[in-house]
Amino acid sequence: MGEIENPYIDTIYRQVVTEHFQSNEWREILINPEGASTTLLDESTLPRSGGHCFKDIPNRFIFWRVLYDKLELVEYSLDMNLTENQVRIHFCDSPVLESGISVHETLESVVLLVPTACSCHRLTFPRPNRLENVNDNVLLDSSIFSNFNVPSIDDPATFYSYNAKLSNPYSAASCLDQKHDAIFIIALQNNVMLYIRMEYISGLPTSKEICQESAVPRMLSNITKVFSTHTENPVINSLVVHPFQQDIYVYSLDNTCELKVWSIDKSIYIYIMDMKKIYAASTENGPKPHIIHKSFDDQLLLTIYLSLSESSTFVVLEPCTDHGMFKLQQKFNVRSPINSRLVDMSLYGNEIWCIWRTGKDTACVKSVNIRNGGWKDCSLDITVVEQSIQYSSNPKQNYLDKIFSSSTYFTNDDLKNAIAVYDTSDDCEFITDYRTKISNVIDTKVAQEMDKYNSADIESQMQLIEQCSVSFYKSCLDYRRKRLAPLGLIWLGSPSFLVVVVTNSSFCFLRPSDKIENNIFSFKNPENETKLNNLLNVLMSEPKSNFNLFLDINMSPKNFLELIRSCYMFNSSDSIISLFLNGCNVLDTVRVLIKMLHADSKIDEDMEDTLYSRCFRSKLGISVVSHSFHQIMVTRFDLCCRLFTFMELNSKNYGQTREYIVDASNLAYSYWIQALFSHDMKLYEKMISSNVLLAREPFMDYIDSLLNYTWPLIDASTLVKFLLQEGQFTFIQQIAQLLGFNKWEETLIISYLLNNDPDKALKILISDLKKNLDNFLKAITLFEKFSYYDHAVKLGNHALKICKYTENKNMTSMFHSNNFLNNLKLKAYRSAYNNILCLEDQDRKLNCLHTFVLTLLENNEKEELMSFNFYGLQSSVEDIVLKKARSLSNVDAYPFYMFLCSIHDKYAKYKKLSMTFYELYLRTDTCVAQEQYLRLSLLYLEILNPNDAWFVTVSLPFFSKTDDVHNGIIQIEHLKKLCWLARARQEIEESTINIDVQSVISILLTKHKYKDVMRLSKMWNLSLCQPLRELVKTCLSLIDSEECDKAWIWLADNGVSGEGIDSKKIAWHFLEKLVNRYEQEGKTLIHYHVADELLRHKSFLPNWIVKTFKERNVGELLQLYLSYGELIHCSDLILELIEKEISSDDTESTFDKTIPVDIIECVIVNLKHNNLQAGDEILNKYKIFCDKIVVQENKMKYF
Known part of the structure; x- marks a missing residue:
């Protein structure tokens, strides 16, 4: 294996036990191999394990655990959370040959070779991707086992069954050859090795036996001498198989410490090395078998463990050729530091890692550097039970606290197993409250043992409780120790340089210290x-x-x-x-x-280089x-x-x-x-x-x-900010108590405030005599943010005392302003007002006054606000309230207008009071309110001296203009007119406040409100004739009893009544009364319109109209008659007037000053034209009248 430069090769590694991530839920797959079943292995033996770390994907690994015929496969990553990552394969009655399991990575897939006692399996999984180009915020990926199922493992191309019932296979090795064919070597108890090849694509199997008695070519004379010294029928302890050049070599290590190298092509061994002779000539074999492991990356290395009775030995060999001849070259050898049972060993880079079982469930892990031969211990997690020396009043509680002091130290399985020792009931699987359950279990155990003690001996009882508690705690530790007993090691290499330790039922890690x-x-x-x-x-x-x-x-x-x-x-x-x-x-x-x-509290400069790093971001990582x-x-x-x-x-x-x-x-x-x-x-x-x-x-x-x-x-700012977000206020305050808080005082203050402890926050702030005034402002803002206004005021007063010595007027104003606002929120209105008076900045004072006045009004504190005299600030207060009222809707503005009226009334400002009511009239929504406000405005305006009884009307831009809004001076007369209009509007159903006077009159006429109409028309200088014309029409309509009955209603609405009198007569009398009331003295305009309306409807003129015309303007009456063709009425009137004029000795003319000669002559012509007899009569009378007129004029000229 190529060297992996481990920067921690000289550093001691330490065990890290995390939460128990391995779930108890497995995807179970059952396989029935076709070969004959065997019971070679003891089903009660300890599990064995192995593992593999992916080459190109850091921190991602798989491991397996074998227990008899079950194979558990698990995949994890320190960088990504993997789903469906646990599979358990059950090879029914066919023990898994754990030593022969191997993992191989190809370009497309991950191949797992699994030999059992009667079958060989090639399991193929998709190769995981590096996921470098996907969303870095997505930390979830599917395991390579996620799609693994029964059909994939039952494919005949993936397994081969062999019958080895009589030969009892016990060890194996496997690999992929140069063509990716699967190679299996099975060691049989009859000193025979079974070679099995499964082709890459087809899975076509080939098998043959290789045994000690294979023929040896004479040309291999260099090793024939060795053959004669061998012990007959040696037993193979361990196997390794690996491609070598164009051949497949098998390396077997038997119980005589002989290492043989077998050629598969030749079916013979081509090399033999007597390991005992070289490394332990005078030492007997140990109780455990020898072990050979391989490691391969760029080069193949064999790591051999010789189990000897005195001093076992580790040897590292490298297969190579020397002048065409195969040889094994020693790279390293070292004595084992202990002679306990070796559980697992692996060569990673330049280190051999080993696990020894030192007790039932105890082990030690060591590593040796093959460059210098120095052994290095690993610090494992060891917890011993220590009984308390000091007396405790509640020992059970103490041990419960130990058990639950960490949420990850004991798993639920540890606690369940410990509980099961004392409680044999079947409900252990359904425990939810483990602390209560354990407490009850200890109490039960104490009760069972109490019979052996004197019930009056309190000290003995306490000792018993402690003993039972210790016993249970020890049981928990035992099951934890058993769970964490190491089975195998996986080197993760760069970049983490961690070692995974596979344990009995979990896994943990070794990290560099x-x-x-x-x-x-x-x-x-x-x-x-x-x-x-x-x-x-x-x-x-x-x-x-x-x-x-x-x-x-x-x-x-x-x-x-x-x-x-x-x-x-x-x-x-x-x-x-x-x-x-x-x-x-x-x-x-x-x-x-x-x-x-x-520590260095400075943040690394290269932090930005890891902006989207996914390393160690999974839950496990x-x-x-x-x-x-x-x-x-x-x-x-x-x-x-x-x-x-x-x-x-x-x-x-x-x-x-x-x-x-x-x-x-x-x-x-x-x-x-x-x-x-x-x-x-x-x-x-x-x-x-x-x-x-x-x-x-x-x-x-x-x-x-x-x-x-x-x-x-140095600076805990970063830490305390996070603690503040998580609500760890006590923790923050403890840090401040221990290490100081100058650099993060604001966070400390917030923690006290969030913890409902503002007194301590205030104490901290006031105790610092050298604090900058700006810091006080920030602190006051914090108090305000969390609604501790009284503390903000106290801190503000403290700051004001300091300001007296610094003479900083700007800061003084700021603190007074803050105190004002906080006193206002506390409803300490007198203090808030005093803060306003202390302000020297006029703009700031007016701003605060504005807030003060409006806040009290909004809080319905009108009486409180009225109690202040506002000396020198009355006009400002009035402006504030008025502007606020004008900015609000009518409903919302009402309280502000009422306060404004109250303050005007308090200081006897009646003109302003009248103006305010007039503005309320303009803004009101109802006609009733309109009249009410107009009357009040009128009332206070009439109080004033007549010379001062006026004001300039306001023009509010958001109201529509109507005829009753005067953009000028408002006097008493205007208000009276508006009052009557407002009252008239109330007579109209569904009336709006903005309906004009003409519309009001029109509607009132339809309702027969003639009296009101005449009053409005008179006041608003509108025509008085049209309403009377309507009244004439109404009177003319009273021709049947039904209409007469209805007339009583509208007559009553006009204030007219008369019992026992015909309603028709009353109506005509009402018309006469209105005409006489509103006709100007000596004028006939209204009479004319009434007469005109009557004649238009071909009705006779009442005597009172004719009489008035005769008295005031008879010519107008004649013209009116003539215009409607009433020649008879004209002739009668002319004859009456001429007769009266002729028979009169008065010098005054009946026709007043002007004789309507044209009209009279026109009537005569029309009479003659129509051959009416009255024409001649009038003409004669007219001539006589004219002659008289001439005589009179002559007399006047003569005199």
């Missing part, structure tokens, strides 16, 4: 003896971690340090410690260690990152605690180390915060998911970037 961990894990190595390692040797003399005692986030700094002293106390009388303190100056070494423990980070933080926290107590001890003995104690305590605070933060895995994983820019490669660089990103000692 960071620089601090690596020093801690290797300080006992004699080759690494340095001053730093000597210091670590003293500090870590008792490697027990006590982090579980520091889970209380609410711990005060004082209690925190006291707990550190009690948990990590150094005994000054210890000889090792005394010798170390006395032997050297530790301060330089401590300074180096403190520098190493400090994030979990590995978070658990690794937590491990490192706990380790560093533990070291800082030890360093703190050690430096305190050194200070007591030597003094002058106070600065180191402070540094150590600050580091302890910082790493405690980090450890607590990452202890909540869900919270920490959310932080990782929301900061994808931090993702980078390799894996440990990612961990370093996370540490730098969240490092709280």
